[in-house]
Amino acid sequence: MAAWAQIPLTGPGPSSPRASESAAPLTLNAALELALGANPDLSAAGRELEALDATITQAQARPNPELSALIEDTRRETRTTTLQLNQPIELGGKRGARIEAAERGRDAASLELDAKRAEIRAAVTAAFFDVLIAQERLRLAQASVELAQRATGAASRRVIAGKVSPVEETRARVAEAAVRVEQAQAASEVTTARRRLAATWGNSSPRFERTEGDPEALPPLPAMADLNARLATAPNLLRARIEVDRRQSLAEVERSRSVPDMIVSLGGKRIEELDLNQAILGVSIPIPIFDRNQGNLLEALRRTDKAHDELSATEIRLSNELALAYERLNLARQEVASLQRDILPGAQSAYDAATKGFELGKFSFLEVLDAQRTSFQAKSQYLRALAEAHRSAAEIDRILGTVSTQSITAPAATQQ
Numbered sequence: 460m461a462a463w464a465q466i467p468l469t470g471p472g473p474s475s476p477r478a479s480e481s482a483a484p485l486t487l488n489a490a491l492e493l494a495l496g497a498n499p500d501l502s503a504a505g506r507e508l509e510a511l512d513a514t515i516t517q518a519q520a521r522p523n524p525e526l527s528a529l530i531e532d533t534r535r536e537t538r539t540t541t542l543q544l545n546q547p548i549e550l551g552g553k554r555g556a557r558i559e560a561a562e563r564g565r566d567a568a569s570l571e572l573d574a575k576r577a578e579i580r581a582a583v584t585a586a587f588f589d590v591l592i593a594q595e596r597l598r599l600a601q602a603s604v605e606l607a608q609r610a611t612g613a614a615s616r617r618v619i620a621g622k623v624s625p626v627e628e629t630r631a632r633v634a635e636a637a638v639r640v641e642q643a644q645a646a647s648e649v650t651t652a653r654r655r656l657a658a659t660w661g662n663s664s665p666r667f668e669r670t671e672g673d674p675e676a677l678p679p680l681p682a683m684a685d686l687n688a689r690l691a692t693a694p695n696l697l698r699a700r701i702e703v704d705r706r707q708s709l710a711e712v713e714r715s716r717s718v719p720d721m722i723v724s725l726g727g728k729r730i731e732e733l734d735l736n737q738a739i740l741g742v743s744i745p746i747p748i749f750d751r752n753q754g755n756l757l758e759a760l761r762r763t764d765k766a767h768d769e770l771s772a773t774e775i776r777l778s779n780e781l782a783l784a785y786e787r788l789n790l791a792r793q794e795v796a797s798l799q800r801d802i803l804p805g806a807q808s809a810y811d812a813a814t815k816g817f818e819l820g821k822f823s824f825l826e827v828l829d830a831q832r833t834s835f836q837a838k839s840q841y842l843r844a845l846a847e848a849h850r851s852a853a854e855i856d857r858i859l860g861t862v863s864t865q866s867i868t869a870p871a872a873t874q875q
Contacts, residue, residue: 479662479666480493480657480660480662480665480666480667481666481667482666482667482668483667483668484667484668484669484670484671485587485656485667485669485670485671486670486671486672487583487584487587487670487672490583490586490587490656490659490660490670491580491583491584493659493660494579494580494582494583494659494660495576495579495580496660497660497661498579498659498660498661499661500575500579501572501575501576501579504568504571504572504575505572507568507571507572508565508568508569508571508572511561511564511565511568512565514561514564514565515558515561515562515565517561518554518557518558518560518561519554519558521549521554522546522547522548522549522720524544524545524546524547525544525545525546525547526542526543526544526545527541527542527543527544527545527726528540528541528542528543529541529543535731536731536732537731537732538731538732539728539729539730539731539732540728540729540731541726541727541728541729541739542726542727542728543724543725543726543739544724544725544726545722545723545724546722546723546724546725547720547721547722548720548721548722548723549720550718550719550720550721551714551715551716551717551718552711552715553712553715553716553718553720556708556711556712556714556715557712559708559711560705560708560709560711560712562708563701563704563705563708564705566701566704566705567698567701567702567705570694570695570697570698570701571694571698573694573697573860574694574695574698574860576860577694577856577857577858577859577860577861578857579659580853580856580857581853581854581856581857582659582853582857583656583659584849584852584853584856585849585850585853585854586652586655586656586659587656587670587672588672588674588845588846588849588850588853589652589655589656589846589850590649590652590653590656590669590670591670591672591674592652592674592842592843592845592846592849593645593648593649593651593652594649594669594670595674595842595845596645596648596649596839596842597642597645597646597648597649599645599835599838599839599842600638600641600642600644600645600646601642603638603641603642603831603835604635604638604639604642606814606831607631607634607635607638607639607831608635609814610631610634610635610814610827610828610831611628611631611632611634611635613631614627614628614630614631615628615631630828631828634828634831638835641835653665653667656670674842674845674846674849675845677792677795677845677848678788678848678849678851678852680785680788680789680792683782683785686781686785686855686859687778687781689859689861690777690778690781690858690859692859692860693777693858693859693860694860695773695777695858695860696773696774696777699766699769699770699773699774700770702766702769702770703763703766703767703770705766706759706762706763706765706766707763709759709762709763710756710759710760710762710763712759713752713755713756713758713759714752714756716752716755716756717747717751717752717753717756718747719744719745719746719747720744720745721742721743721744722742722743722744723741723742724739724740724741724742724743725739725740725741726738726739727739777858780854780858781855781858781859784851784854784855784858785851785855787847787850787851787854788848788851788852788855790847791844791845791847791848791851792848794840794844794847795841795844795845795848798837798840798841798844799841802837802840802841803837803838803841806830806833806834806836806837806838807834809830809833809834810827810830810831810833810834812830813826813827813829813830813831814827814830814831
């Protein structure tokens, strides 16, 4: 094997950073720090930015000179030897246009990185609160199991005392089994949500046992006018605008290529037969008759028009997404307020009264089951509304590319 074949042309690239959280309870700030430091998609966007930095270096390079040698006749006494240095000179602003296009490409990659950060922050925030809500649902299911066990015990005692039919005890046991199914589903949701959160920093096996935070600390609802004003600086929108500039720069590159480059030649010629040295100075330039780069220029102009259309589409899409996320957040906040003010207290009061009345023999167990089911559904609806509020706020942060205030102000809650 040849020696050169034993030398690898490229080595393995640096692997993406990996992070592993501790087993301690996880806060939102810690989750964001892990994801922003080790998310593979974010790492890939950073590599792309580094690669485009290198394109600027290449765009700044000037054409290399060319050295040529020519020998006429093999006989020494009649030989003519010519040495010549040819230097291409770019005309039409090619180098400046090339550098401008490369810089616009780097700017687009930088905004892509910003947009990716905003996307990851939103994904982590939504996943974090999904875990919090799943933990609350599990606690609710566990409390419901305890209540169902108490109801089953009360029904059993009344059957033994001969006050109710054994059917009542059967109904109580069926209701308890159903609640246990709800508990198993809630435990599965916690496991799934934990995996989804840990995946944002590339960990397929989460180590943290639970998350710490207050799911009832609702995100604020800014004025829609303020959100629309901030939309102008959203990374995705800025990236679409930079893409227009980049396409215009690429069109300028193609326009500059329609101007042919000039080649300046400088050298010397030795004529042995005459014992004479002659200087050579020459200039050559192609005549753009047939190929004026018109096709590539037209393609670049059409792609610039396409970038303008995509910018308009992005503005409309982001505006609609922002309006929808705002409405979902507003509706979720209203739903949470209504549940806190009216529905949850009423459902809990009805259940407490039905349970006490059943123990005193005033109500049937069917009434207790209805009250228990109503209370459980109300609390589940409350948790769903909280989850929707946090997801909607995270979506707004993703669209605007801002740091969520939840990651700064989320208070820690103690484990019950």
